[in-house]
Amino acid sequence: MTPPLTDADLSGLLARTALGDAEAFAQLYDATCSAAYTLATHILSNEQPAQRVLQQVYVHVWEHAAEAEARHPRAWVLLLTHRHAIALRRRTDARAEAVSRQRLGDMSIEQHRVIALAYFGGYTQTEIAALTGETLSAVRSLTRGALDQLHAAARVVTSPITIPRPTGVVA
Known part of the structure; x- marks a missing residue:
């Protein structure tokens, strides 16, 4: 060597x-x-x-x-x-931030409100239901839908690409 x-x-x-x-x-x-x-x-x-x-x-x-x-x-x-x-x-x-902002723009006003109260206001889902007059199940549904949209946006931008390795090559 x-x-x-x-x-x-x-x-x-x-x-x-x-x-x-x-x-x-x-x-x-x-x-x-x-x-x-x-x-x-x-x-x-x-x-x-x-x-x-x-x-x-x-x-x-x-x-x-x-x-x-x-x-x-x-x-x-x-x-x-x-x-x-x-x-x-x-x-x-x-690019990831732009896609996330676009996804935020695709959310309904109710989804925006729920996400803002939960993540920026620090409120629990029960507290959000009381503040907004929505049922607890509606708040959970809105939160889940918003998070699903954000998750889908993040997956599109950040998913790793697997590069096939030639056979017989040790990495």
């Missing part, structure tokens, strides 16, 4: 990558991709978006190797990974 590459080794590979050396780029990738993938997966909690982030990161590395901080190439790759992963997570969170 070969020892891990030092920052000096990686700086040399980065300099050669800046000159268009594909072999140096491949070695730089091999030396840094595991840590970058682990970081992206940790931030995104999903393999498929993490793989997209790595693709973006290494395209950036190839295109901007001449501008990189040559003394700390591993840190530069991880910084790029962190930035790309956080940006993707923010976009994903914004």
